[in-house]
Amino acid sequence: xxxxxxxxxxxxxxxxxxxxxxxxxxxxxxxxxxxxxxxxxxxxxxxxxxxxxxxxxxxxxxxxxxxxxxxxxxxxxxxxxxxxxxxxxxxxxxxxxxxxxxxxxxxxxxxxxxxxxxxxxxxxxxxxxxxxxxxxxxxxxxxxxxxxxxxxxxxxxxxxxxxxxxxxxxxxxxxxxxxxxxxxxxxxxxxxxxxxxxxxxxxxxxxxxxxxxxxxxxxxxxxxxxxxxxxxxxxxxxxxxxxxxxxxxxxxxxxxxxxxxxxxxxxxxxxxxxxxxxxxxxxxxxxxxxxxxxxxxxxxxxxxxxxxxxxxxxxxxxxxxxxxxxxxxxxxxxxxxxxxxxxxxxxxxxxxxxxxxxxxxxxxxxxxxxxxxxxxxxxxxxxxxxxxxxxxxxxxxxxxxxxxxxxxxxxxxxxxxxxxxxxxxxxxxxxxxxxxxxxxxxxxxxxxxxxxxxxxxxxxxxxxxxxxxxxxxxxxxxxxxxxxxxxxxxxxxxxxxxxxxxxxxxxxxxxxxxxxxxxxxxxxxxxxxxxxxxxxxxxxxxxxxxxxxxxxxxxxxxxxxxxxxxxxxxxxxxxxxxxxxxxxxxxxxxxxxxxxxxxxxxxxxxxxxxxxxxxxxxxxxxxxxxxxxxxxxxxxxxxxxxxxxxxxxxxxxxxxxxxxxxxxxxxxxxxxxxxxxxxxxxxxxxxx
Numbered sequence: 001x002x003x004x005x006x007x008x009x010x011x012x013x014x015x016x017x018x019x020x021x022x023x024x025x026x027x028x029x030x031x032x033x034x035x036x037x038x039x040x041x042x043x044x045x046x047x048x049x050x051x052x053x054x055x056x057x058x059x060x061x062x063x064x065x066x067x068x069x070x071x072x073x074x075x076x077x078x079x080x081x082x083x084x085x086x087x088x089x090x091x092x093x094x095x096x097x098x099x100x101x102x103x104x105x106x107x108x109x110x111x112x113x114x115x116x117x118x119x120x121x122x123x124x125x126x127x128x129x130x131x132x133x134x135x136x137x138x139x140x141x142x143x144x145x146x147x148x149x150x151x152x153x154x155x156x157x158x159x160x161x162x163x164x165x166x167x168x169x170x171x172x173x174x175x176x177x178x179x180x181x182x183x184x185x186x187x188x189x190x191x192x193x194x195x196x197x198x199x200x201x202x203x204x205x206x207x208x209x210x211x212x213x214x215x216x217x218x219x220x221x222x223x224x225x226x227x228x229x230x231x232x233x234x235x236x237x238x239x240x241x242x243x244x245x246x247x248x249x250x251x252x253x254x255x256x257x258x259x260x261x262x263x264x265x266x267x268x269x270x271x272x273x274x275x276x277x278x279x280x281x282x283x284x285x286x287x288x289x290x291x292x293x294x295x296x297x298x299x300x301x302x303x304x305x306x307x308x309x310x311x312x313x314x315x316x317x318x319x320x321x322x323x324x325x326x327x328x329x330x331x332x333x334x335x336x337x338x339x340x341x342x343x344x345x346x347x348x349x350x351x352x353x354x355x356x357x358x359x360x361x362x363x364x365x366x367x368x369x370x371x372x373x374x375x376x377x378x379x380x381x382x383x384x385x386x387x388x389x390x391x392x393x394x395x396x397x398x399x400x401x402x403x404x405x406x407x408x409x410x411x412x413x414x415x416x417x418x419x420x421x422x423x424x425x426x427x428x429x430x431x432x433x434x435x436x437x438x439x440x441x442x443x444x445x446x447x448x449x450x451x452x453x454x455x456x457x458x459x460x461x462x463x464x465x466x467x468x469x470x471x472x473x474x475x476x477x478x479x480x481x482x483x484x485x486x487x488x489x490x491x492x493x494x495x496x497x498x499x500x501x502x503x504x505x506x507x508x509x510x511x512x513x514x515x516x517x518x519x520x521x522x523x524x525x526x527x528x529x530x531x532x533x534x535x536x537x538x539x540x541x542x543x544x545x546x547x548x549x550x551x552x553x554x555x556x557x558x559x560x561x562x563x564x565x566x567x568x569x570x571x572x573x574x575x576x577x578x579x580x581x582x583x584x585x586x587x588x589x590x591x592x593x594x595x596x597x598x599x600x601x602x603x604x605x606x607x608x609x610x611x612x613x614x615x616x617x618x619x620x621x622x623x624x625x626x627x628x629x630x631x632x633x634x635x636x637x638x639x640x641x642x643x644x645x646x647x648x649x650x651x652x653x654x655x656x657x658x659x660x661x662x663x664x665x666x667x668x669x670x671x672x673x674x675x676x677x678x679x680x681x682x683x684x685x686x687x688x
Contacts, residue, residue: 009363010393014382015045015178021384023190023236023325026374027197028475029483033374033382033389034181034200034214036188042181042202042212042219045389047376049174050482051115055152057170064163067097070146070154070171081148082156084165085127093127094138099149104128105502107141110157112503114479115172118153120505121145136161182212182219190325190372192237192246201227201246203234209248209260228265231258236280236325249277249291257289257305271305273609279326283333290315290336292323302326302338302350309658311605315352316359320344325372332672337362339370339383347373347383347392351432353664353673355601355616362430363392377507379430394430406546407529408445408510410438411670421524421551422627423668433668434619435627437551437596439517440669446512446529448500456531456541458496461513464525469495472514475507489513496535520552522594553594559663559677561602562634563587567642576684582653583642586614587634590663595628598666598673602637605658606685607651614643614659619666631663645685653687 015021019039026033033045056073067080081100085093096102101123105113123145130138138144138158146154152173159166187205193214194201202224203209209231210224233251240247246260247270257271257280271289278300279292289305300323302316316323321341329335329349336350347363347370367385374382379394409415412431413423423436444461451459461468469491476487484507490498497513500506515527528547533539564571565585571577590600601616615637622629646653660680667675 011363011366012391012393013367013388014047014391015389016387018043018178018387018389020386021389022188022371023192023203024372024374024382024384024389025191025193025200026376026382027193029197031484034191034193035372035384035389036185036191036202038187038189038205040185040188040221041183042185042188042191042200044179044181045382046175046177046179048116048119048477048482049177051172052175053173055171055173056154059159059166059168062165062167064092068167070100070148070156070169071150071152073169073171079149081146081150081154084130086163090132092130092132094130094144095127096125096146097149101125101147102128103145104137105143105145105155107139108143108501108503110143110155110168110170112501113143113145113155115153115174116477116479116482117503117505118145118155118172119174123147130161138165181214182221182223184221185210185224186221189234190236192239194239195241201237201239203231203237203248205233205235205251207231207234209234209237209246226265227262228258228260228267232256234258235278238280238282240282240286243286247280247282247289249274249280251276251278251294257291270307271310275301278322278324279338281326281328281336290326292326292338294322298322300324300340302336305609306605309605310609311611311658312609313603313611315357316348316350318344319346323348324370327373327375329375330672332674334672337373337375337381339366339373339385341371342369345370345385347381349430353598355599355618355662355664356613362394366390366392406447406451406531406544407527407548408447409670410445410527410548410550411443411668413668413670415548418548418550421549433666434623435596436666436668436673437553437594438669439552439554439667440674442515442517442527442550443508443511443670444513444515444527444529445510448510448512449502451499451531451541451544452501454531454541454544455533456499456544458492458532458535459499459512460496460530460532461515462526462528462530463515463520465528467495468513468515469497470514470516474511477505477507492535494535496532499531517552518554520554522553522555523551524549525552526550553596553665553667555593556675557592557597557631557663557665557677558589558633559600559661559679560589561586561659561661561679561681562589564659564681564683565636571683573681574683576686578686578688580687582644582646582685582687584645585636585638585642586659587636588661589631589633589635590617590661591631591633592629592665595630596665596667597629597631598664600631600661600663602659602661604643604645605660606655607649610647610649610651612643612647614638646687653685656682656684658682 019037024035067083069080083095142158154171157168189203208229212224234248238247255274255277259268275293281290300318321344324339327337340346351358367388369386381392475484478485531544567583599618602614665675
């Protein structure tokens with residue numbers, strides 16, 4: 001799943017004055033960012049800050065036209081936060097003043113509006129309507145929240161309404177978001193936290209990789225365990241805990257990719273001759289390494305290297321400055337996020353599902369010298385930029401509005417972008433799809449906000465008119481432990497799911513169901529949501545019933561290299577071709593049985609990192625037949641020409657050659673492209 005949008009991202013500084021923030025690692029269970037500062041610190045940024053103290057609370061009368069200071073709990077003093085303004089005898093409003101901000105929550109239990117909830121509300125400067133007529137929002141029991149001009153957070157309940165309001169409030173002072181965990185590190189470059197979120201591995205530019213226990217009282221360098229020493233400027237770390245390894249690149253003109261055993265520290269050189277490597281990612285199958293390199297010109301490039309063969313491809317080249325650390329944008333590993341340092345100061349998205357990959361600017365003008373990124377949510381990034389950590393919000397809220405449909409869409413695809421079952425998203429959107437069908441397990445996005453506001457408390461899901469209720473889970477904020485906890489969706493004995501209340505903090509706010517399509521035919525099917533005020537069919541809110549037609553395709557594309565020809569003569573697999581003729585053709589099949597092909601690419605690799613694209617094609621070249629493109633079957637490529645193996649090097653005509661066919665179709669699960677097939681065939685070319 002590509003996870004970003006390039007349209008009007010917003011940046012907010014969460015921490016400033018840092019001593020060179022470089023590498024980072026997001027701890028989802030703790031909802032914090034562990035990062036290193038080049039000045040020698042291991043640090044933490046709390047994204048949900050714990051309560052340090054209750055600075056003010058109580059019940060009071062707020063008189064008409066008076067102000068109230070929620071930090072001190074006093075009325076009519078300078079520096080107040082709210083003003084109960086009387087515009088006329090009937091027009092009234094609750095205004096935020098003195099730099100404070102305000103938002104209305106609604107008629108809920110005031111105790112349910114916790115400090116964690118307060119931090120995640122969207123505050124503004126627009127007043128809350130309190131008119132002495134039916135438009136009044138400030139009814140008894142209504143709760144609103146205020147971010148005070150003293151930097152604290154307050155929840156306020158309207159006890160009784162009138163010219164004078166009776167209010168009940170609590171104001172919290174929160175712990176600082178930024179915290180130094182340990183000091184004494186020598187020019188730390190990167191940090192990666194283990195899956196259990198307990199240990200952090202840190203590279204130091206001076207040559208060491210160390211491990212520190214984040215649960216220990218002492219997290220200074222003096223308490224860390226040196227895993228391996230003597231490297232040349234180690235930079236980004238990739239942890240492969242399943243096999244007990246850490247991978248590290250050395251920043252040197254002829255840099256290495258090293259594999260280090262987490263237990264013994266024993267080290268193996270996996271790749272050499274990298275060009276001053278900085279960033280590093282490995283695919284989950286450990287087949288490919290993605291490396292950002294710094295060129296002698298000062299620019300950077302992103303390369304993909306097949307570890308088994310050392311085949312090397314340049315995927316992207318920077319505009320003006322080095323690329324730095326890398327991060328997969330999604331679990332399917334179909335996109336990569338990378339920062340480009342000064343003077344560019346930008347964030348880029350590389351989409352690997354295209355042939356060749358496409359590169360798109362996600363955010364420009366980020367703070368000076370960006371180094372690393374963390375994906376907090378599909379449209380929410382954290383960016384470490386030297387002295388600043390910024391949150392980059394990529395605008396999902398503008399897509400999923402509470403006033404919209406009940407069934408908002410599938411994953412990152414809005415319902416309005418699905419026509420006749422196929423998904424097509426607009427230019428500039430982070431998840432670019434064109435005429436894409438659906439398959440796998442589909443995340444159905446339900447408008448809980450609208451359903452709740454209109455009295456809905458339960459809902460059911462139907463596929464082609466048949467009720468479905470598979471179990472599924474999501475992260476939910478737990479006040480007792482102050483962290484997100486995996487929580488099953490609430491399903492009653494009679495098959496009703498619970499609409500999420502506004503005061504519940506779920507990590508995937510609009511998620512409503514995971515629809516398994518594995519048993520469905522490859523055709524159009526209807527997904528439907530029905531909302532109820534109680535657990536009774538008679539209690540359905542018919543105005544909220546909503547459905548969506550999706551095209552299902554659960555068949556994989558085909559990738560076959562049927563035959564290799566040497567200037568028209570068939571060449572058997574593993575054959576040694578001896579002769580002066582270096583012209584080759586390839587009979588291939590790159591097709592999709594349902595006509596949903598996205599792209600195919602045939603490449604050749606040989607020698608020491610030598611590679612060439614033989615032929616490729618993409619759906620963009622076949623839109624005249626939209627929405628179907630079956631691809632090719634038993635067709636000889638390159639079209640109207642030969643592929644010449646002689647590239648002017650000895651190895652190109654005196655070496656084993658591996659030909660690899662990579663095929664993608666356009667099927668998505670709403671979060672990513674999910675169908676890919678590959679095929680390879682080898683021969684040896686020996687020119688006299």
